Amino acid sequence: MANVSLGVTRGLGAGRICAIKTVSYGADDAEAEFLSRRFLEEAATASKLSHDNLVFVFDTGVINRELFLAMEFIEGRTLAAVLARGLEQGRPLPLGLTMFVGIEILTGLLYIHERGLVHRDVTPSNVMLSSTGAVKLLDFGLIRPSTQGQQTGYALKLGKPGYVAPEQFLGKAVDARSDLFSVGVLLWECLTGRRYIANGAARTTTTTFRPPHEVEPSVPEELGEILRLALADDPIDRYASAEEFLQDLNSHLAPGDYRRKLRTFMVERFGHELDRERKQRESLIEAVKEPQLAPDLGGVGPLVRPEGYIGTTLGERYEIKKVLAKGAMGLVFEGLHKEIGRRVAIKIPFFRGNADLQARFVREAHATNRINDERVVNITDAGMTPQGDAYVVMELIEGRSLEEVIASKKSLPPPEALDVAIQIARALEAAHEAGVVHRDLKPANIMLAETRDGTRVKILDFGVARILDDEAGESPFDGLTRPEVALGTPQYMAPEQIIAGSTVDGRADVYAAATVLYEMLTGVLPFEQRDAQELCEAKVHGLPVDVSQRRPLPLGLCQAVMGALEREPDARPRLASLWRSQLEALRPERRRETGTAPIVAGQRRRIRVGLPAVGIAALLVAGGVWGTRSGSRPVDTRGGPVLAPPTPAARSTEEVAAPPPTLEEVTVQAYKPPTEPETGIARRAPKARQGSAAHEPSAHPPGSDQQREAVQLLASAQHNFEIGNLLDCVFQAKRAARLGAGAPAFVVAGRAYLAMEEFGEAVKSFDAALVLDPGSSEAKRGLELARLGGRKDGEAGTRPVSD
Incomplete structure (x- = not known):
């Protein structure tokens, strides 16, 4: 019915690559009226939808009897192409990524369904997996309100029989549950590598469900139970909504950054092809580039x-x-x-x-x-x-700027501020990967949109951005960023942006993001000077007020903020991704970033099953400390577990020192909003030392204060590990080691580093534990797992510490 071509937007050097879907018809085409009406309906429907898991449509029209639809270009492959490549290579889509893709599709469908629409054509060829790890639904040509009755013959022809629900195949009324059937088929095929309804097989009014583990034994049986509900012939027997289906999948997926894993997967499978295609697109852009529009310089x-x-x-x-x-x-x-x-x-x-x-x-x-x-x-x-x-x-972003939110609330609850900061860091991570440094990040340039899935961040205004790979002398923007001119907003600028001749890179954006997080948490800025000249001098020569002096906060959060506000760029996290990892480790629960609403404890589900952890069997099964010890978290490596472990049994209580406040505890603490600070440069309290501890334990007599403190610190470190405060865990475990807690302290630190995927530091910690206790089975297993993770991460266990 339609062709899809590559296009480039014109005007003012925008040069944006887009995908253009076209439909041509002749003057005597009997179906022209139907096709035109359906195409324009698709355009009108799609243009009103805006969601991370849906393709973005921004223009449409008719030129010379050719209807066109302009949409964002997505660099990547369709799920159909990914599955085909997996069959060729004998390497199917990993289980964890399959579940992640299903969750992302269902998240997009939930957005559609809440607006009274049904997609009706959810198939692998209409799902895009991007090179950045995004999952997007395509092709809105069959979307219709769910209240419409019998389908037309055309609608039936355009649907794909191998994926439509029985009621859609029969031309009966459909609703959201019909899309859920299609998702069930798609996931079944991802898990088994086979077609649910075989090619060439006659489609009947009913389907025979076969559990996926009977076709592919590596698939957990419990996933078959989830798909059994989704693939029920009668809509009444299926999940009632995409949210129910999504929650059952989400509740069985172990924590992890699956978007990053999908990005890595796409590079491994299609990297060379994507690079070649990218170069071809750049050549095409150069070939069709129009002359730059020259502004009238005769007067201002x-x-x-x-x-x-x-x-x-x-x-x-x-x-x-x-x-x-x-x-x-x-x-x-x-x-x-x-x-x-x-x-x-x-x-x-x-x-x-x-x-x-x-x-x-x-x-x-x-x-x-x-x-x-x-x-x-x-x-x-x-x-x-x-x-x-x-x-x-x-x-058009429907929402408020972060500047407006801070002005009205004075400060944000720490979990809310942390979530916004993580999203900002992810945006900066993408910008830096594209070779762009923002250089003017501030609350006024950050929009917050409230959605059903929570607060969504949008970064605006790259007007003073620096394009890194254009600094070699061939940039069309030479002279715009002269070193003697400081561009940006002084309150949020990094010290190197103020100093003439200094090199500015992504670490300046990390500094600005940390300033924004500081302001979200406290309602005030890190430096107290109001005069611009005094402020600049303070940034270059002074120190900011430690965030812990403004408000009681968890130690790890304070360290993440102040570490990114270091005066010297080399002392800050060198990448936005490293700072983002620090922040994500501080979440009360290390939830996966899917954009879905968190599951409320005790919420009704159709399936109540506890799935065993699966993964690197020899490393995780023996001994029990990694998979079954109360509160332990499965390590998230590519070859590691993808299903969440059973809920741990309640721990026995023992008298230990009170751990630092968690984010939830800080949220409910009553405190006075920050008052206007006195003028003058406040110096930061000395940072807690986090360097590697000596391998030898300190010698303290039994029952000494130091020994009691070591025991309490180790218990507190274990507690922080179990609730996900990983940076606090590392700090306390290493301090406990220095006070004589011995090998167990280094093991706890190593486990925390593993959970943060800091494999190099994990190796050091487990090595230190084995120096003190060569027979420690926990340290040996941890060391093997850290080295395996390092090899898979391409760094052979030498990944630098993020802080």
């Missing part, structure tokens, strides 16, 4: 008053409705795409004819479009107004 004048643009149309399709905001570079309007009815944001700079500003504006479009991440605002179009002003069109 103020922008036409905002009301002069209200009601006008830009680019023949964007109607300007109202002013949304006044930013550092210009005005932001709300617009309406007249063809598809999609609301958009349109940014127009203040001055026409200002060469520097125009160049920065072009830079923003280029920099933003290099980044492929749902946490970075999506720019879809650009051009020039009839009055001679540049403009860019971007997705």
Whole structure:
């Protein structure tokens, strides 16, 4: 029915690659009216949907009897291609990634279903796995309201018989449960490597369910029970909603960064092909690149008053409705795409004819479009107004800026602030991987959108971004970032941005993100100076006020904030990903980042089963301490467990020193909002020493204060490990080791490093334990697992410490 081609957006150097879906028809085509109506319905429906797991559609139209739909280009492969490659190589999609893909698909479907829509065509060819680890649903051509009755013959022909539910195959009314059947088929095929309904087999009104473990013995039987519900012939017997299906899958998936694992998987399977295709796309872009629009440099004048643009149309399709905001570079309007009815944001700079500003504006479009991440605002179009002003069109974010949220709340609960900071770090991680440093990260450039899945972060305004690989002298932006000019906002700038001639890289963004997290937690900034010159001098020569002096917080959280605010870039986490790992280790529960709502304890589920942990059998089964000890967490390596272990039995209580406050405890503590600090440069309290402890235990007499403190610290470290406060665990375990706790302290530290995937540090800890106790089976197993994880991570156990 349709063709999909590669395209490039034009206007103001936007140069955004997109996918263009087209349908051609002749003047005498009997089906032209139906096809046109269905295509326009798809465009209207898709353009109103905005979700991380759905492809983003931003334009549509008709040219020379050819209907077109412009959508985001996703670098990656369809799930169908991934499964085919797995069959060729005899390497199926790993179990954990299969469950992750299913959860992501169901998350997107839940968003659709809550809006009264049904996808009706969920198949492997309509699921994209991106090179960045994202999972997205494609092809909204069959989406219809679930209240519609009998299907048309066309709708039946367009559905894929091997995946549609029995009621859809028979042309009966369908609802959300029909999509769940299709997801069940898709997951069954991922798990077994076979077709659920064999090619060429006649489709009947009923299907015969065969548990996947009977086809592929490595599949846990309990997953078969989940799929049995999803694949029931009668909709009444299936899951009632995508949320129920999703929760049963999610509750049996061990914690882990599965998006990163999927990204690694895609590189391993398709890396060379994706690199070659990327180079081909870059060549195509160069071939079709239009001349840059030259601004009128004859004079600099103020922008036409905002009301002069209200009601006008830009680019023949964007109607300007109202002013949304006044930013550092210009005005932001709300617009309406007249063809598809999609609301958009349109940014127009203040001055026409200002060469520097125009160049920065072009830079923003280029920099933003290099980044492929749902946490970075999506720019879809650009051009020039009839009055001679540049403009860019971007997705409209429904929500408030973080600046507004802080102003109204003064400070955020630590878990909420931590979640926002992790999302910011993920966005920076994607930007840095694309070779872009933001350089002006601040609350005003961070939008928060409240969704059913929680708070979603969007990073805006890359107007002063630095494109790292353009610094070799061939950049079209040479001269924009002169070393004698400090670009950014002083309150959030890193010291090296202030010092003339200093090199600025991603660590400056980490510094700014830590400043934002500090402000979210306390309501004030790390430095107390208000005068810009004094503030800059304090940043270069002074020290920030330690966040622990502002508010009682867990030790690990304080260390993560202050470590990223170090004056010297080399003392900070060298990558946004490392800082993000530190923050994720502080979560009360190390939940997987799927965008799904957390499962409430005791919530009703159709299946109540405890699944055994599976994985590196010889390393995890023997001894019991890794898989069955109360509170222990399975180590998340690619070859490791993918199913959550059973709920541990209650521990016996013993009298130990009170551990540092957890995030939940801090949240409920009553405290006064921070008051305005006195002027002057406050110096930070000395940081707790976290270096490697000596291998020899300190000699203390039995019953001494030091020995009691060592026992208490070790118990507290174990407690922090069990609740997921891993940085606190490491700090206390190493301190306990220095006080004479011996090999068990190094084992606890090693386990925490394993959980953080810091395999190099884990190796050091287990080695230290074996020096003290050569016969320790726990240390031997941990050392073997750490070395295995290091090899799989490509670093042979030499991964640097993130802090």
